[in-house]
């Protein structure tokens with residue numbers, strides 16, 4: 001803590017209060033549709049909205065402490081590439097957006113920033129929550145289809 005160059009962000013508690021509110025409302029109105037909306041919102045929250053830290057493992061072996069928003073996202077471009085790569089491998093495929101051709105000639109350095117060994121190591125919490133949110137998304141979609 002202390003005076004890092006960290007921007008002030010809303011507390012995660014705020015989000016959880018919102019989810020609790022939806023859960024209570026869903027229970028109160030006995031509405032599974034409302035519960036479904038809550039679940040969808042939670043998945044979205046975990047994927048792209050949660051105030052978290054980047055946590056990409058660097059070559060030096062510690063995880064990046066820069067703030068990031070959403071478990072799918074990292075602090076900056078190089079880390080983002082590592083993270084997307086890891087997420088794609090989590091679902092069992094290579095990143096379809098990642099070109100397997102020669103290095104980008106426009107980039108600044110000719111240095112390989114990431115060694116293959118450390119590629120795509122996500123923190124376990126992030127991995128778990130991404131999987132949970134993915135499952136939640138499946139449940140939401142199934143519920144929507146069922147609801148029609």
Ligand SMILES: [Zn+2]
Nearest residue numbers: 054064075079
């Ligand atoms: Zn980072």
